[in-house]
Amino acid sequence: MEQKRGRNLFFHFILIFYVIICLGPLVWLAMSSFKTPLEITLSPWGFPDSFHFENYINAWQEASISTFFFNSLFIALATCVISLLVGAAAAFALARMKFQKASLGMYQFFLLGLVVPGGALLIPLYSVITSLGLYNTRVALVLLYVTFSLPVTIFILVAFMRSIPRELEEAGVMDGIGPFGLFVKIILPMTAPALSTVFILNFINSWNEFVMALLFTADKAMRTLPVGMNALKTAYQTDYALLSAGVMYSIVPVIIIFLILQKQVIAGITAGSVKG
């Protein structure tokens, strides 16, 4: 027993060290965001002398983080809503309707999307986006994010919808409800837990996406947070205080979501992968 306790203490010791590596940089960033640039240089380790909220105000106004923030928010929310509707409709057909062979084939087709490296399609996507007249629009990013979120959305929703018992549906059919009624009134409400997992997952992914937003927008007014921050890092090269505050705007919302809804976030992010 004694030996076991000593062993556990040793395990915790190593794990705490690892946790410091994981979280230390974020804590350091948070502290830097409240310092003056001079303070960052003179005392990189210490707590800030006083909290300089002006970094946040300057980043929000002068450095147009507000624009980037609302672009990211709009794009992420629109992506979530559309991919949920489109994905749930497809999952309903695949999981609940009675076309076994066709369903299996289509399901495999959608899952193939899991292995397509989006990064390899940037050049043809650029020409698709420009020929649709969508270059430099938020809509373009929403459409692309919806597409690349569909594989995992469908994967998670189909798995969940398959587990819903038939009886409810059959009762609905007896009452004379049509397929759309079954989808909206019976299946969707019962899928709520999976829908929320998918919603959060897609929100985080769209909020974080970088390379498409970088290549398919041109104006400052269209930039998302990661792209905007990438530009600011050159423009405000030496003002680490302001840059740290800017980075905080990007990471604090997802960290809050994560802390509140840990289970869904972890389930969502790891779901598409463990399939093998």
Next chain:
Amino acid sequence: MNSVLKRPAVFALFLLPAVLFYVVFMIYPIGEAIYDGFTKWNGVSEKNFIGLDNYIRLFQDSLFWDSLLRNFWFIVFAIVIQLPIIVFVALLISKVGRRFQSFYRTAVFTPVILSTAIVGILFLFIYAPDVGLLNNFLKAVGLDSWTHYWMSDPNVNFLMILIANAWQWDGFYIIIVLAAILNIPKELDESAEMDGANIFQRTAYITLPLIRPILIVVLLLSVAGSMKALDAVLVMTNGGPFHSTEVMATYMIKVGFQQFEYGYGSAIAVMIFLFTLIVSMLVQLLNRKDVEY
């Protein structure tokens, strides 16, 4: 009675939106990338079909080979450095009490949920020569001579990107491996303990063999992950200085979006596809061979 769920038109209608998204933004682009790889095209002019010329050029392009090699390094780094750390940390977490497990789970997973581009910017601060965390730390512990201009020194900059990438993603793999370990029936471990097997023996002869399938998954994912690293490279060095951190995807972006050689860029895109495919197949093949023993 179930005829409601047997109408083909309804079935098609429900699938149509998703199929449209796939066709326009995934299937068609894949086809176009493959076709464009055989053309010379600057995005404006007529497409000129030139057969295999782009691929012949690729084989002679040392910048391409260097960037492919760096993609490969991502995988080697994952196997040699990251995997042992991931398994070790997951094993430790699995041994501590439940209350602590959820704390450690949250802590190690936090970097995973951040934007890879934003993590790139964060690590630019950490690696900053004057005010950065890393150089300050080295000075604080008396290793002044180890300080570097981390991002501009071609000897270390790519390694530093690999480390930033590992910092962000290890938590993801730890959670997957941890789930596999916790899935092993407790009785196995307990009965071995009764028989007098110590913790190292139990780990080596029970836990590790049983989680081997998931380790293969982790390897596969790290192959896909080496493609995701594009964001970090773009933000931290944009492939420079002098192409010293170029990976296939950043090279493709330079060729396509800066030199407007869409045809040649598409040929690189096809190679990215093939690279991903071949490495995943190799990993699976190795796995299969193992099973025969």
